[in-house]
Structure formats: structure tokens, C-alpha cells
Amino acid sequence: MSSLRHLPMVALVGNPNTGKSTLFNALTGLRQRVGNYPGVTVARKSGQCDCGEGVKVELIDLPGLYSLSAASPDEQIVIDVLSGHVAQERRPEAIVVVADATNLLRNLFIASQLAELGLPMAIVLNQADVAEKQGLKIDTDLLSKRLGGIPVVLTSAWKGEGISQVRKAIATVLKQKTLMTQMVWPVELKEAFGKIAEKVQTDTRQTPLVASLQRLLFDTAPNAAERLHWPIHQREGVIREARDQVRRAGYNPLAAEPLIHYAHLRKILDGVVSGGLARALRSAAVDRILLHRVAGPFIFTSIMLGLFASVFWLAKFPMEWIQAGVDALKGVAAPALVQYPMLQSLIADGVIAGVGAFLVFLPQILILFFFIGILEDSGYMARAAFIMDRLFSWCGLNGKSFVPLLSGFACAIPGLLSTRTIEDPKARLATAFAVPFMSCSARFPVYALMCAAFIGPLYGPGWESIVMVGMHLIGLLFAVPTAFVLTRFVLRIRPQPFVLELPRYQLPKPRDVLWRMWQNAAEFISKAGTVIFAITIIVWALCYFPQNTQLADKIRAENPTLSANEVQLRAQAAGIEQSWMGRFGKAVQPIFDPCGFDWKITVGVLASFPAREVIVSTLGITYSIGQDAEADSQDLRQAMQQAKWTEGERVGKPIFSLAAVLALMVFFALCSQCGPTIATLAQESGGWKWAAASFFYMTFLAWVMAVIVYQVVIRLT
Amino acid sequence: MTPLSQLLPGQYGKLVSLSPERAVDQRLMALGLLPGMVLKLVRRAPLGDPIAVEFGGQTVSLRMAEAESLWVDVAADCPIQKPKSTL
Ligand SMILES: Nc1nc2c(ncn2[C@@H]2O[C@H](COP(=O)(O)OP(=O)(O)O)[C@@H](O)[C@H]2O)c(=O)[nH]1
Ligand SMILES: [Mg+2]
Numbered sequence: 001m002s003s004l005r006h007l008p009m010v011a012l013v014g015n016p017n018t019g020k021s022t023l024f025n026a027l028t029g030l031r032q033r034v035g036n037y038p039g040v041t042v043a044r045k046s047g048q049c050d051c052g053e054g055v056k057v058e059l060i061d062l063p064g065l066y067s068l069s070a071a072s073p074d075e076q077i078v079i080d081v082l083s084g085h086v087a088q089e090r091r092p093e094a095i096v097v098v099a100d101a102t103n104l105l106r107n108l109f110i111a112s113q114l115a116e117l118g119l120p121m122a123i124v125l126n127q128a129d130v131a132e133k134q135g136l137k138i139d140t141d142l143l144s145k146r147l148g149g150i151p152v153v154l155t156s157a158w159k160g161e162g163i164s165q166v167r168k169a170i171a172t173v174l175k176q177k178t179l180m181t182q183m184v185w186p187v188e189l190k191e192a193f194g195k196i197a198e199k200v201q202t203d204t205r206q207t208p209l210v211a212s213l214q215r216l217l218f219d220t221a222p223n224a225a226e227r228l229h230w231p232i233h234q235r236e237g238v239i240r241e242a243r244d245q246v247r248r249a250g251y252n253p254l255a256a257e258p259l260i261h262y263a264h265l266r267k268i269l270d271g272v273v274s275g276g277l278a279r280a281l282r283s284a285a286v287d288r289i290l291l292h293r294v295a296g297p298f299i300f301t302s303i304m305l306g307l308f309a310s311v312f313w314l315a316k317f318p319m320e321w322i323q324a325g326v327d328a329l330k331g332v333a334a335p336a337l338v339q340y341p342m343l344q345s346l347i348a349d350g351v352i353a354g355v356g357a358f359l360v361f362l363p364q365i366l367i368l369f370f371f372i373g374i375l376e377d378s379g380y381m382a383r384a385a386f387i388m389d390r391l392f393s394w395c396g397l398n399g400k401s402f403v404p405l406l407s408g409f410a411c412a413i414p415g416l417l418s419t420r421t422i423e424d425p426k427a428r429l430a431t432a433f434a435v436p437f438m439s440c441s442a443r444f445p446v447y448a449l450m451c452a453a454f455i456g457p458l459y460g461p462g463w464e465s466i467v468m469v470g471m472h473l474i475g476l477l478f479a480v481p482t483a484f485v486l487t488r489f490v491l492r493i494r495p496q497p498f499v500l501e502l503p504r505y506q507l508p509k510p511r512d513v514l515w516r517m518w519q520n521a522a523e524f525i526s527k528a529g530t531v532i533f534a535i536t537i538i539v540w541a542l543c544y545f546p547q548n549t550q551l552a553d554k555i556r557a558e559n560p561t562l563s564a565n566e567v568q569l570r571a572q573a574a575g576i577e578q579s580w581m582g583r584f585g586k587a588v589q590p591i592f593d594p595c596g597f598d599w600k601i602t603v604g605v606l607a608s609f610p611a612r613e614v615i616v617s618t619l620g621i622t623y624s625i626g627q628d629a630e631a632d633s634q635d636l637r638q639a640m641q642q643a644k645w646t647e648g649e650r651v652g653k654p655i656f657s658l659a660a661v662l663a664l665m666v667f668f669a670l671c672s673q674c675g676p677t678i679a680t681l682a683q684e685s686g687g688w689k690w691a692a693a694s695f696f697y698m699t700f701l702a703w704v705m706a707v708i709v710y711q712v713v714i715r716l717t
Numbered sequence: 718m719t720p721l722s723q724l725l726p727g728q729y730g731k732l733v734s735l736s737p738e739r740a741v742d743q744r745l746m747a748l749g750l751l752p753g754m755v756l757k758l759v760r761r762a763p764l765g766d767p768i769a770v771e772f773g774g775q776t777v778s779l780r781m782a783e784a785e786s787l788w789v790d791v792a793a794d795c796p797i798q799k800p801k802s803t804l
Contacts, residue, residue, distance in 0.1 A: 067747035103774050106749045220738065254737035258746040283776075287760070287769075297763045386778045390764035393780060497741035499748075500778040502769060 016064030136276035148181035188249030326356035354536030377508035396487025408438030437479035531679035596660035659713035671702035730789030
């Protein structure tokens with residue numbers, strides 16, 4: 001939000017799940033993602049906060065973190081923002097630490113670390129409602145005094161209590177620059193910091209922050225040194241020496257920081273908190289059922305089946321309405337433009353179809369995120385991950401990969417969007433890579449057409465179902481080894497330990513859930529929507545140009561007995577044959593020849609790269625049935641059953657042999673034929689690199705497997 | 718001393734040592750799991766792994782492979798923390 005740049009910037013920082021985003025919404029009036037899951041906030045969220053007395057600030061909501069030692073990229077962003085290392089971003093003028101009042105000790109660890117940054121600070125103790133219920137009493141005045149007089153405010157962001165005090169506290173911090181009292185380090189450690197500081201200064205000519213010195217001394221990751229551009233050969237010796245000194249003082253250098261901070265904080269909190277024994281008893285009781293060895297998986301399966309059924313079936317109705325709306329719109333637009341055939345086709349098959357192409361995903365996205373919101377805010381999502389982790393950990397994914405993969409069976413788009421709930425960047429990317437392999441509902445018409453036209457009639461309904469199930473599993477079969485190889489050998493991202501807080505159960509707030517649902521949909525429309533629209537227009541153009549307006553006349557002249565409808569269907573078929581797409585299909589048919597695809601199938605395969613279900617209508621056009629052909633069209637089945645090779649060594653043989661049919665299905669099961677998926681993958685992985693990698697990998701794999709299937713089966717039959 | 722992962726569900730243990738060079742242990746220390754602390758293995762996941770561990774008033778899920786460097790002294794049935802150290 002560039003319009004806020006003239007205002008002083010204040011950052012909300014704290015552990016995951018403390019209520020930062022909720023507080024942020026309450027302070028700015030802007031609403032944003034609210035999750036019951038550690039680490040959901042990744043994007044920069046900012047808003048204007050009016051603090052009274054004419055003070056206005058730009059407030060930013062930073063990702064949650066437990067420590068400054070920057071294990072993950074999310075955590076690194078927080079540190080970079082707070083030390084002013086982010087390009088195009090100002091260094092905040094003050095920090096508001098949001099702490100969970102029910103677990104002050106742990107929540108103040110990050111505050112204690114942040115104090116070393118030397119930024120003015122206030123502390124918000126949130127979730128006061130829960131603390132009260134647990135019988136905890138917190139002496140905020142005493143805490144404030146012990147921390148050097150910084151404002152300490154007790155709030156319940158959820159109930160909207162204490163928000164005005166937070167505003168006042170922000171104004172105070174900015175005016176009085178209140179600093180949290182820094183911890184007194186043992187002298188040996190101070191000396192160690194000093195040694196490093198000296199060397200940094202001579203080597204890099206920078207005066208480092210005390211906080212950076214601590215990162216250099218305590219962290220195993222080299223991030224801090226990289227920020228200072230301090231090369232390894234210069235720093236190695238100094239840091240080792242400094243660590244030896246810490247060791248001589250009786251501390252393990254890698255454990256010294258939390259040990260000393262926590263000892264310090266225990267003293268600070270002595271007498272500040274009293275009462276409170278009833279903690280989390282209710283959650284433990286609920287866990288006894290929901291995580292029970294037998295009941296747990298059973299309940300989990302029911303919940304997930306419910307989720308899947310909703311995404312799959314509930315979304316069906318609005319999707320049909322959208323489809324009907326799109327068709328109705330076409331029905332209105334097409335006759336109105338009948339004098340201008342090109343414009344007519346552009347509007348009807350390009351623009352309207354393009355808008356429909358991404359609108360159609362909205363119901364599934366909205367429904368999935370509605371359920372994810374409930375699962376997260378209630379606290380169940382972490383339990384779901386706990387139950388499922390074992391099944392995923394061996395291939396580099398984790399328990400949180402389950403929901404995205406399951407959603408992928410309905411549609412890859414919501415599946416990809418839901419990978420956001422995975423904190424570990426490595427597992428997140430690997431899951432996103434695996435999701436498009438899941439057999440989405442758009443593959444179904446292809447399997448249905450092939451099975452009904454060929455497998456069923458030739459081998460009976462038994463084999464038809466077996467093939468159908470097989471096709472739904474084949475993607476999974478390839479996705480798992482892909483994830484394994486990816487996480488083991490390809491991705492150079494440091495994996496995060498799977499340490500997952502099991503938060504307390506809580507009733508979700510409908511307002512929060514609905515808002516989050518809407519935010520995800522809005523982001524999808526604005527980012528992926530435009531790409532999907534563009535792809536539809538491009539494919540339309542490829543299938544439309546160059547257009548020969550005399551085709552229909554020529555066909556009518558050659559076959560005077562044909563009805564007007566027949567003429568039009570044949571003209572369409574001839575039209576696509578000589579379009580760029582048709583010519584391209586014929587040109588690249590040799591590539592698909594080893595899979596047993598003729599040029600018509602090839603054109604169908606190519607035309608369905610933006611959306612795989614398009615193959616059915618494309619085959620409809622090329623077989624002169626018309627583009628409205630559906631998977632259960634008898635005419636289309638017949639036309640395909642009768643199709644024969646007209647040239648080459650297979651002349652006279654049926655094109656759709658068992659081998660070709662199976663090859664075609666395997667190809668569709670594995671190929672990356674979905675523009676929206678690619679666009680969304682690019683959006684979620686932060687660039688086109690992984691989207692392109694996924695596209696080429698899946699497509700190549702699909703081709704190889706189709707060739708293998710065709711060549712093997714043709715020899716066996 | 719026993720590895721944490723060998724506690725029985727419901728059993729308490731006092732943390733004796735961890736391996737600060739491991740990323741997991743770093744994360745746990747940041748959460749306040751430090752030597753001397755009493756913790757409880759609440760339960761195992763239905764498939765045996767991961768485990769849910771309670772300490773300092775919070776419940777955390779840990780993979781067995783990642784918890785192997787945590788060594789505890791089994792405490793017969795020590796109530797988890799007196800209010801003072803719950804902080
Ligand atoms: N009981 C209670 N719950 C809260 C309060 N503030 C936030 N929450 C809930 O805590 C969870 C995490 O909140 P969120 O704002 O996403 O935390 P963040 O991760 O720090 O951004 C959500 O389920 C909120 O509804 C509060 O004051 N009281
Ligand atoms: Mg948040």
C-alpha cells in the first residue's frame with residue numbers, strides 16, 4: 001500500500017497463533033486471513049491504523065515466529081524487515097509484540113530477543129478471555145515496570161476488547177520511544193559479541209546491530225553473515241573462537257541463547273502471573289476422542305470424506321449454474337452477432353468461454369476454503385496433520401499434505417491454493433508438485449468416453465470399472481515417487497523439522513471463516529483468473545485462424561443433398577483441420593504416432609492443453625458431430641468406433657484400438673493439460689520456474705508412459 | 718536415561734539432554750523445552766508416529782525420528798509442573 005508510506009510504520013510480531021491477524025483486523029478495519037494454524041501468514045499485510053490524537057500509522061502483520069534464529073524463509077522475512085534489510089521496505093519505527101496471555105513465558109522469549117534490535121516496543125497480551133477462563137491473573141503494571149516501562153496491554157482481539165488501549169499504546173511508543181530493558185548477558189558472552197563486532201567492522205566496514213552479532217554467534221544457518229556480506233573464510237575462525245569462549249564459560253554455544261533468555265524471563269515473570277490450573281483440560285478431553293487410536297482415524301476419515309464430497313458434489317450445482325449462465329450468454333450473444341462471424345466466435349467461444357473457464361472454479365475454491373477455515377480455526381487441522389503424518393513423512397511430505405492432495409481429486413486449483421497451510425517450504429513445494437497428478441474431475445469425461453465407447457462394449461462392465469479405478473490411481477502412483485525424488489535430490493531448500501503445536505480447540509467464528517474464504521477466491525480471480533482468460537482466447541484464436549469463409553459453400557456445392565446442419569458440422573470439421581491448431585496437430589502427429597494417436601487425436605490433445613475436458617468437444621468437431629458433443633454422446637462413440645487409419649502401415653485398422661485407448665487415457669491421467677493449474681502453480685510457488693518444470697515433467701512423463709502402454713498392448717493384442 | 722520416544726503414553730519424564738546442533742532441538746528450545754524441564758508423552762498418533770508431547774503448558778507434535786536426541790529421566794508420576802514453573 002504505497003499510499004501509506006508517508007506514515008510511520010509499526011510491525012505486529014509474535015508467535016504463530018497468538019491473534020496477530022485478528023488484532024490487525026481490529027486495528028485497521030481491514031480484514032485478512034485468520035488461521036488457527038502456526039505460520040499461515042506469509043504475504044505482507046498492511047493497513048492504516050488510527051491511534052488517536054492525530055497519530056496515524058501504517059501497521060504491518062508479520063508472519064508468526066518462535067525465535068529469531070531464522071529456520072524458515074518466513075522467519076527470515078521478519079528478521080529482515082525488522083533490521084531494515086528488505087528492499088523497498090522501510091525499517092519499522094516500532095514493534096508491537098503480540099503474546100498469548102495464557103503462555104506468557106514462551107511468548108516473551110521472542111520479545112526478549114527482539115529487545116536486542118533496539119526498536120521501541122509495546123507488548124499486547126492477547127486472548128485475555130481465555131486467560132480469564134483459566135483463572136489466570138496477570139499484573140500488567142508490574143510486567144511493564146520490569147520491562148523498562150514499555151506499554152503492556154491486555155486484550156481480547158477476538159471479542160474486540162482492549163483495542164483502543166492498543167491504539168493508545170502505539171501512539172505512546174512512537175512518542176516516547178519506549179525500549180524494552182535488554183537482558184544482561186554474562187560477561188563471557190559480551191566479550192564474544194565484542195570480538196565478532198570488531199572483526200565484522202574491519203572485514204566489512206559496517207557496524208552491525210547487536211542482534212546480528214547474536215545471530216552470528218548462536219545460529220548454525222549462515223543467513224546473518226550473508227546479510228552482512230561477510231565471507232566464510234573471514235568469519236569462520238572468529239566465530240569458532242567466540243564459540244569456544246562461550247563454551248569455556250560453561251555454555252553450549254548453540255543452547256546458550258534460549259537458556260539465558262528463559263532464565264531471565266522466569267525472573268521477570270515471577271509474581272506477574274498467578275492462578276490458573278485448569279489449563280487446556282477440555283482440549284485434552286476432546287483429544288482423547290479425536291486422537292483415539294480407533295475412533296480418531298475413523299472420525300478423521302468421515303470428516304475428510306465429508307470435505308471431499310462437499311467440494312465434489314456441493315460445488316456441482318453452482319458449477320452447473322455457471323455453465324448454464326455461460327451458455328445462455330452465448331445464446332444471446334451469438335445470434336446478435338451473426339453478421340460478423342469472427343466477432344461472434346470471438347465473443348462466444350473466446351471471451352464468454354474464457355470468463356466461464358475461471359468462474360467455474362470458484363464454487364470449489366469457496367467451499368474448500370470454507371471447510372479449511374473451520375478446520376483451522378477449530379484447531380482440528382493440526383490434529384489431522386498429526387494423524388496423517390506417518391503416511392507422508394517417508395516421501396518428504398508431511399501430514400498437512402493430505403488436504404491439498406485430497407482436494408486435488410476434485411480439482412487441482414483449490415488443492416494448490418490449500419498448500420498454503422503447509423509451513424515447511426520444501427514440503428509445500430513438493431505437495432504443490434504432486435497435486436496436479438491427482439485425478440481431477442476434468443479427467444473423468446475422458447475416461448468415461450473411452451471406457452463407455454471401447455472398454456465396456458469389448459470387455460464388459462467389470463473391466464470398465466477396473467480401468468476407471470486404475471486411471472484414478474495411476475496419478476497417485478507417480479506422484480509419490482516424484483515427491484520422494486524431489487525432496488530427496490532436487491529441492492535445495494532446508495527442510496523444517498515437523499514440530500507442530502496442537503492448539504486448543506475453539507469454536508470458529510463464521511465471520512473470520514467467510515472472510516478468509518473470500519480472500520482466497522479474490523486472490524485466485526485477480527492472479528490466476530487473468531491468465532486463464534488469456535489462455536482461452538489464445539487457444540480460440542489458434543483453432544479459429546486462418547478462417548476460410550468459403551468452406552461451407554464448397555461443401556454444399558460438392559454434396560447438394562446435405563442438410564444445412566450437416567454442412568455446418570462438416571465446415572467446422574474442415575475449419576479446425578486447416579486452422580493453425582489443425583496444421584500444428586498434423587505437423588506434430590509423428591511425435592504422438594508411437595502412442596497410436598492420429599492427427600485428430602493429436603489436435604484434440606493439443607487443443608486440450610488449456611483444459612483437458614476440451615478433448616471431448618474437439619473430437620466432436622473433428623468427427624463432425626458438433627462441438628456440443630458430451631462424453632455420453634452415442635454419435636461420437638460410433639464415429640470413433642468406426643474411425644480407421646487412412647494411410648501408413650496401419651491403413652484400414654481401427655484407430656481406437658485397445659492399445660490406443662489405454663494409451664490415450666494414461667496420457668490424460670499424467671499430462672499437465674490445464675492452463676489454470678499452471679497459472680496457479682506459478683502463483684503459489686512464486687514464479688514460472690516450477691510451473692514450467694511441472695508442465696514439462698508431467699507432459700514428458702505422460703508421453704513416455706503412453707508410448708510404453710501402446711507399444712506393449714499392441715504387441716499383446 | 719531413556720530416549721523420549723520410549724516413554725509410554727501418559728508417562729512423565731525430566732529432560733536430561735538434547736542435541737542443540739539439530740534444527741528440531743533448536744525449535745524445541747525456543748519453545749522453552751530446556752534441560753531440567755518436566756514433560757509428558759501425551760499420546761502416539763494412531764499409526765505410532767508422531768508423538769504428542771506436553772511441556773510448559775503446551776502440546777506439541779514431534780516425529781519419533783526427530784525426537785530421538787531427547788533423553789529423559791522417567792519420573793514415576795510427577796504432576797506436570799507446579800503452577801510457578803508453568804509460567
Ligand atoms: N479466544 C480468543 N481467540 C482468539 C483471540 N484472538 C485470536 N483468536 C483466535 O486465535 C486463532 C489465531 O488467530 P490469528 O489472528 O490467525 O493468529 P496469528 O497466527 O497470530 O495471526 C484464531 O482462531 C482466532 O480466532 C482472542 O483474543 N481470544
Ligand atoms: Mg496471522
